[in-house]
Amino acid sequence: MAYQRKTTEIVRSLAYLRFRRRLLSGLLTMAAIAIVVVAWQLHTSYIDREAGLRRQTQHFARAMEAHVLYAIQFADLSLIGFSNAIKVLPPESSADTISTLLSSRSSSFTHDFWISFIDANGKGVATSNQLPITGVDYTDRDYFLFHKNGAGTSPYQLYISGPSLGKVSNQKLLFISRRVEDKQGRFLGIIVAPLDITRFAAVFENSRITDDVSISLIHRNGRLIARAPHVEAAFNLDLSDSILFAYLKKTPTGTFRAASKVDQISRVFSYRALDPLPLIITVGGTDKDAVWFASPTFIISSIGLALLLLLILLSGMFALKSYAKLEERELRYRQLYSSSREMEAKLSASEERLRLIADNLPIMITYVDCKERYTFTNRLFDQVFEISEQAALGKSVEEVVGPAAYAISRPHLHKALTGQMVYFERPLETSKGVRWDGISYVPDFSPVGQVRGLFVMAEDITARRASEATMKLATLMYENSSEGMMVTDADGKILSVNPAFSRLSGYTEDEVKGHWAYELTSGRQDQDFFRRMQNALRNTGEWEGEVWHQNKQGEHYLVSLRFNAVFDENGQAYRRVALFCDITKKKATEELIWRQANFDALTGLPNRRMFQERMRQEIRKAERSGLPMALVFIDLDGFKAVNDTFGHSMGDQLLKEAANRLIHCVRGTDVVSRLGGDEFTVIAGELKDNGDVQRIAQEILSSLAAPFQLGQETAHISASIGIALFPDDATDPEILLKNADQAMYFAKQHGRNCYHYFGSSLPVDKSMDIHRARCE
Numbered sequence: 001m002a003y004q005r006k007t008t009e010i011v012r013s014l015a016y017l018r019f020r021r022r023l024l025s026g027l028l029t030m031a032a033i034a035i036v037v038v039a040w041q042l043h044t045s046y047i048d049r050e051a052g053l054r055r056q057t058q059h060f061a062r063a064m065e066a067h068v069l070y071a072i073q074f075a076d077l078s079l080i081g082f083s084n085a086i087k088v089l090p091p092e093s094s095a096d097t098i099s100t101l102l103s104s105r106s107s108s109f110t111h112d113f114w115i116s117f118i119d120a121n122g123k124g125v126a127t128s129n130q131l132p133i134t135g136v137d138y139t140d141r142d143y144f145l146f147h148k149n150g151a152g153t154s155p156y157q158l159y160i161s162g163p164s165l166g167k168v169s170n171q172k173l174l175f176i177s178r179r180v181e182d183k184q185g186r187f188l189g190i191i192v193a194p195l196d197i198t199r200f201a202a203v204f205e206n207s208r209i210t211d212d213v214s215i216s217l218i219h220r221n222g223r224l225i226a227r228a229p230h231v232e233a234a235f236n237l238d239l240s241d242s243i244l245f246a247y248l249k250k251t252p253t254g255t256f257r258a259a260s261k262v263d264q265i266s267r268v269f270s271y272r273a274l275d276p277l278p279l280i281i282t283v284g285g286t287d288k289d290a291v292w293f294a295s296p297t298f299i300i301s302s303i304g305l306a307l308l309l310l311l312i313l314l315s316g317m318f319a320l321k322s323y324a325k326l327e328e329r330e331l332r333y334r335q336l337y338s339s340s341r342e343m344e345a346k347l348s349a350s351e352e353r354l355r356l357i358a359d360n361l362p363i364m365i366t367y368v369d370c371k372e373r374y375t376f377t378n379r380l381f382d383q384v385f386e387i388s389e390q391a392a393l394g395k396s397v398e399e400v401v402g403p404a405a406y407a408i409s410r411p412h413l414h415k416a417l418t419g420q421m422v423y424f425e426r427p428l429e430t431s432k433g434v435r436w437d438g439i440s441y442v443p444d445f446s447p448v449g450q451v452r453g454l455f456v457m458a459e460d461i462t463a464r465r466a467s468e469a470t471m472k473l474a475t476l477m478y479e480n481s482s483e484g485m486m487v488t489d490a491d492g493k494i495l496s497v498n499p500a501f502s503r504l505s506g507y508t509e510d511e512v513k514g515h516w517a518y519e520l521t522s523g524r525q526d527q528d529f530f531r532r533m534q535n536a537l538r539n540t541g542e543w544e545g546e547v548w549h550q551n552k553q554g555e556h557y558l559v560s561l562r563f564n565a566v567f568d569e570n571g572q573a574y575r576r577v578a579l580f581c582d583i584t585k586k587k588a589t590e591e592l593i594w595r596q597a598n599f600d601a602l603t604g605l606p607n608r609r610m611f612q613e614r615m616r617q618e619i620r621k622a623e624r625s626g627l628p629m630a631l632v633f634i635d636l637d638g639f640k641a642v643n644d645t646f647g648h649s650m651g652d653q654l655l656k657e658a659a660n661r662l663i664h665c666v667r668g669t670d671v672v673s674r675l676g677g678d679e680f681t682v683i684a685g686e687l688k689d690n691g692d693v694q695r696i697a698q699e700i701l702s703s704l705a706a707p708f709q710l711g712q713e714t715a716h717i718s719a720s721i722g723i724a725l726f727p728d729d730a731t732d733p734e735i736l737l738k739n740a741d742q743a744m745y746f747a748k749q750h751g752r753n754c755y756h757y758f759g760s761s762l763p764v765d766k767s768m769d770i771h772r773a774r775c776e
């Protein structure tokens, strides 16, 4: 996922960058075009303005030309008039005459110029304005030299000299002059009109429509005559090396752009050569006042361009933003689409998995809608109800489960449809018998909280029900058994006991729970006993036996105990069940019976039966050890008389005393028995010395011969003893007894109070070896 997302982001970024690059180049192209268009427009505007300026300066130049020509012509007319007048004056006319003549007409002159007459010698004669020029030498003036020398070439030519200061007036003047001749053509002098150039400058100044306009009157010799503005500074400035004169060589009128030599301002100059006069009018103009960047065209263009650029920028940004949004949306859609596809695939897989799970679950799963109709069933459901899913879908619960099962389900169904979770158990008749199901109804809520159906799960609990019944029975048995029961863990720690155990031991379950089972024992058994028990439990899981327990009151009681192990699925014993039964009384009864059967009730000695048993045992022992064994048969002598004399009970008392004395006469390993009446036996085993039996017999004879104190009475008896040896005298116990009896008989026959050996190798009579008791 992380890798995919990263990849998507990279793709998006690249696309975005590509779009941005293209957009940027498009916008830059548009901006460049807009700038070019605006620049072209501005340029056109500039050209137009320049052309306008040219036209304007040309127009001005023509106007100024007219003005200058008019001023020159006007002054020239006066020159011509005075020239003709002087010409006709008599030669002897004095300077005063000429002065009068000039003065007479001075009122008709404007203040722009006056008239002076200079004689043929270059001396000032008179002026129209009464300036004292008489006698002033003008021979150095160019106009004097021109007219004097050039008389032959063009005697009436108007001469315009360069600007200069008046010698008398000291004013800035432009001199126009004519030659004056008499009728014979002799040179009389020069008539000069000094023109006040400030007048020109004033006219020029007044004619300027804007401050940046310059109007100049220039002489052909390169000297600047009059100018507006800066007339003072510009006067007589030498412009002969300026570009104007370069143009003049090409054409008498024209326009060019150049920096003014006077104020260094770049202007468009239009010039006009006032041919044939040696004068040039220049009018220079700038668009300074109509500042180019303040011009409407420029402003509009600039604003338009700025707006256009802004628009381009904004549209670019908008386009970028829109693209980013679009891309983002597209990415989102793509992710959504992808995730929805993934989700769809997951859902499909999940649905398949769910179906797989549902079909393989060991429980029935269905979905029932609000109308109690199945919309989903799993395989087990179909198998149990022996119906295909297709057939089950759309069918009602009652139709599928049958009226009997439905009658049980209906109230639960209705309860679940109210929104409650329901669990109940229901039997179902199937073709395989009765099946019990634990059924859960889980309501399915719509997003608005309404129950729109039920998830139904039915678990087969037939076995559990049966097991529960068994358990119930087992519990009943456990609780009501007369046998004590105890459950421990594998190590013997008590987990539970039943009431019978409590009755038996006096302990309640709480008192023994958690204790070790061996704590109940009385301590009568040794460690070996418990070790054997543990081994048996470990090896077989079972043990059975009798154990002495101690109850709560401290009393010991014997229990018959049976341990059985309960194994887990791994075959390990994890519980042990013990059954207890108090056998103390039974055991006592058995003991009594046994004692009664095997012991003499009067003396407590083994009786004949026990004697025989012990005989067999001793014979086996003798056989194993190879040591001889002796059977000593004792019969009391004169006992009947004791009975008869002192009574039966005294007889009994004597018998008991006799038994006691016998026990004291024998070794600890020897067995003393009473065969009945006044007959006793001693089994003396493992005889290492032949004298052992003899010593016993002697001891018995003397012991029994001693008087018996029976209450207030004293009784005297003796004993006759017969001895038979194993294996010498017999190997069979019965024969051995018979032989011993027989030997005793012979002892009795031979005087009593003695013992006699039975010897099998001797004739009966002779084999009898009678021994008298020491007391004899």
Ligand SMILES: Nc1nc2c(ncn2[C@@H]2O[C@H](COP(=O)(O)OP(=O)(O)OP(=O)(O)O)[C@@H](O)[C@H]2O)c(=O)[nH]1
Pocket (backbone or CB within 6 Å): 602, 635, 636, 637, 638, 639, 640, 641, 643, 647, 648, 649, 650, 651, 652, 655, 676, 677, 678
């Ligand atoms: N007091 C008493 N007498 C018994 C018991 N059993 C048997 N007797 C009697 O013991 C006597 C035994 O008889 P005998 O052995 O002939 O008497 P005895 O006087 O010893 O005779 P000999 O053996 O020949 O010396 C009989 O009188 C029995 O009645 C018993 O348990 N108690």
